[in-house]
Amino acid sequence: MNLSKLTRLKRSFYKRDVLTVAKELLGKILVRTDSKILLAGKIVEVEAYDGSFDQAAHTYIGMTKRNEIMFGVGGYLYVYFTYGAHYCCNVVTGVKGQGTAVLIRALEPVNGIEKMHLNRYGKYPPDEKDKYNLTSGPGKVCKALGITRKDYGEDLVRGRIYLLNREKIPDDKIVRTKRIGIKKSTELDWRFYIKDNPFVSRK
DNA sequence: CCACGGATTGGCT
DNA sequence: GCCAATCCGTGGA
Numbered sequence: 460m461n462l463s464k465l466t467r468l469k470r471s472f473y474k475r476d477v478l479t480v481a482k483e484l485l486g487k488i489l490v491r492t493d494s495k496i497l498l499a500g501k502i503v504e505v506e507a508y509d510g511s512f513d514q515a516a517h518t519y520i521g522m523t524k525r526n527e528i529m530f531g532v533g534g535y536l537y538v539y540f541t542y543g544a545h546y547c548c549n550v551v552t553g554v555k556g557q558g559t560a561v562l563i564r565a566l567e568p569v570n571g572i573e574k575m576h577l578n579r580y581g582k583y584p585p586d587e588k589d590k591y592n593l594t595s596g597p598g599k600v601c602k603a604l605g606i607t608r609k610d611y612g613e614d615l616v617r618g619r620i621y622l623l624n625r626e627k628i629p630d631d632k633i634v635r636t637k638r639i640g641i642k643k644s645t646e647l648d649w650r651f652y653i654k655d656n657p658f659v660s661r662k
Numbered sequence: 663c664c665a666c667g668g669a670t671t672g673g674c675t
Numbered sequence: 676g677c678c679a680a681t682c683c684g685t686g687g688a
Contacts, residue, residue, distance in 0.1 A: 506669070515669065525684055542670050543681025549669085562669055598670050640669055663688080675677080 460569055462488065462499060465623035470616050472624075473533030473552050477559035480533070480552040481507040482651050484561055485633060488569060488623040491604050496574045498604050500566030500594055501625075504652035504659045506638045508549070510558035514643035518558030528612045530558050536613040536620060538606060545598030548606050550615065550622075564639075564650075566594040567658045568603075575603035596660045628653055 465488065473480060484502050491498040510518025510529070517526045517539065529537050529551055537549040537560050549560035568575055575593055576583040579602050585593070594603050601607070606620070613620045631654075638650045639661065652659045 508669070517669075520685080523685075539669080540683060541668055543668090543683075545670050547669065564669085596670070638669070642668090665687090666685090668682105668684095671680095673678095 460488075462490070462497070462570065462623060465625065467616070468534075468622045468624050470532070470534045473550065473615070474554055475533075475552065477507045477509050477552045477557075477561060478649065480550070481505045481561040481649070482633065483627060484550065484563075484622070485651055485653055486625050486628040488625060489563065489566060489604075489620075490623060491606070491620050493619040494574070494605070496571045498571035498574060499569040499623075500575075500600075500604075501569055502563060502565075502622075503567050503656040504563075504565035505650070506562040506564055507649040507651075508560050508562065513647065513649075515638065515641040515645075515647075516558065516560075518560075522558075526558070529560050531555055533559075534614065534616045536606075536610055536615060536618075538601070538608060538611045540608060541598075546601040546607055547597040548601055548610070562597055563600055564597045565652070565656075565658050565660050566600050566603075567656060568594055578605050579603050591657045593658075595658045 508516035510516040533552040535551045551560045553559040573583045636650045
């Protein structure tokens, strides 16, 4: 895949409805440029969150220091720390004041795979069992790309972490299910993933 | 100040 | 399938 021919997604992409953005994020390339090796992966699994009525969203409780970036305009990175161990990253969507975002749950590695394995396990090549274990979960994605608290609020339109445009994944290749790991608003089918992709965290 | 729980992961049964 | 690890954000006293 020739990444140099792809263009960066603009603010207008992110400012739309969170479910539309979530679905269209599938197949796009997440890139991190601020190390010697360019790290990149195709988004294969996402979940949408909308604090206006979705109790599982971090913005449901109103604005706090932790979630304030989610209340801004779309196109920024919301990073949070959870379970005392893991970072997870979200793409903020919509217009100012909405509190909506898309959780990046899994990537298919495209560039910098060796560096990603070093970030995850401190070694390369990986054990055979870890071949598909590299970026198949939200905590794993952040670990592989080196995304931490310091990346909170990164501007995806102008910053060193961004998304490259690719063709939409056709509807018949997208699976829509309930979200994973939440206890509230579990009835919403707001998780999307690319059918038969081995890097999806689970069916 | 203190208590509680979590948008997960990895290891063990 | 089950569960501990581990610490920060949040809310109540």
